[in-house]
Amino acid sequence: MVPATPLPTARFWRSLEGGAVACGLCPRRCRLREGQRGYCLMRGNEGGAMVLHGHGRSSGFAVDPIEKKPLHHFRPGLAVLSFGTLGCNLGCRFCQNWDLSRAPAGRDLAGAVPPAAVPRMALDRGCGGVAFTYNDPVVFHEYAVETAQACRERGLATVAVTAGYHNPEPREEFYRHMDAANIDLKGISDAFYRTHCAGRLGPVLDTLKYVRHGTRTWLEVTTLLIPGANDAPADLDALSAWIAGNLGPDVPLHFTAFRPAWKLKALPPTPLATLLEARRLALANGLRHVYLGNVRTLEGSGTVCHGCGHLLIGRDGYRLTRWDLTREGACARCGTPCPGVFGPGPG
Structure with a gap:
């Protein structure tokens, strides 16, 4: 044997x-x-x-537009190879990927995919980057870091989609290897995190401030709006005010619509009116780039110059429909720089 x-x-x-x-x-x-x-x-x-457990093995791979992460100011139009493993260090009752994040210990993973194989897979599929997603890459820290190192050696961008529930020392190592991150800020109260996520708010706020001010990782933030849980106007106002005051006006914020899932299947989907009000409050608090996700609406889909209001990047869902940035990432009409990582054009 x-x-x-x-x-x-x-x-x-x-x-x-x-x-x-x-x-x-x-x-x-x-x-x-x-x-x-x-x-x-x-x-x-x-x-x-x-x-x-599960080191070097994935729960699956898929080619996605980077807009799906969502990242709107990091190399728009880039195709990324997305993958994850199993498990999570939070227990969100509204998890959209609960079959992966709270998967039973005995669930099978795919065959061995060592870190060096991932960039080869990405390049074979025409991708310019790799995204660590589906479940939180914090829990497969070693696999993510080793894979990110292999990706950078091949010139591929590295992207983390995470809830930011990290301790300082591993967090520092993790973000040294990430070119961009979208971090969930699930709510703005500790009570919400304890009741709905089996976690605490403070460490997430610390991670957001660290990534924004202590790293070169491009940062965007996502908040899923859950009816009756974190969508009160006072909470929405406080959340965007915290981002503006602690991360600055140039960090893009994505408000996304909740769809009934896992332990909150009895709740209704997020009304469009709630998303529009959240965006209005965030703009009033000084944020310059506020987007709406999981809905089809022109408002909150395109990237607009904060200097003159010109439409810089048009979007229809995840598809780019307009590009009016200079090679330096500035508005082609007035020359105001747009915050982000853009390059000469999409991709």
């Missing part, structure tokens, strides 16, 4: 008495006895060491 291949050892943990281990990857700081897995399902204690 061929012995099983040992699981790779994780980073950011320490030993405790009696063979237990303590994880330091995220604010949960799980303490695990022999044979236990952490809340994220992907890190466990075997033989008094923290090991990685």
Whole structure:
């Protein structure tokens, strides 16, 4: 009988008495006895060491437009190879990918896909970047970082789609290897995070400030608006005011429509009127680029020059319909720079 291949050892943990281990990857700081897995399902204690379950294996790959992440100011029109694993370190009751994020420990993953193979797959499919998404890349930190290193060696952009629930030391390593990130700010109250996400707000705010002011990673923010949970006008006003005051007016904000999922299937979808009001409040609070997602509407879809109001990038869903930026990323009409990473044209 061929012995099983040992699981790779994780980073950011320490030993405790009696063979237990303590994880330091995220604010949960799980303490695990022999044979236990952490809340994220992907890190466990075997033989008094923290090991990685599913390392180097994906739950699936797909080619997506970068607008789907959503990122509207980072190389618009770029095709990215998206992939993830299983598990998550939050427990959002409204999770759209709950079958991956809270997947049972025994669920099968795809065959082995080592980090060096991912950029080859991306290039073979005509992609200019790789996105770590579907489940939160925080929980497959080592796999994401190793893959990002391989991608950069091949000239591919690296993109993280994450909830930002990270501890400082691993967070610093993670974002050294990410060219862009879309971070979920799921609400603006700690009570919302505790009730609906099984987490805390403070670490997410810390991550947002760190990425914006302490890294070169391009940042955009997404908030899913859930009827009766985080969509009160006072909450929407406070959320966009926090972003303007702490991250600045140039960070794009995406308000997206909720669709009934997992433990909140009884709630209705987000009304368009709620999204429009959220955008109005955010613009009134000084944010320059506020977008609406999961709905088909011209308002909040295109990128507009904050200097003269000229339409710089038109969009129909994820498809670009207009491009009126200079090679330097400025408005072709008035010359006002548009914040972001653009290059000479789409892609």
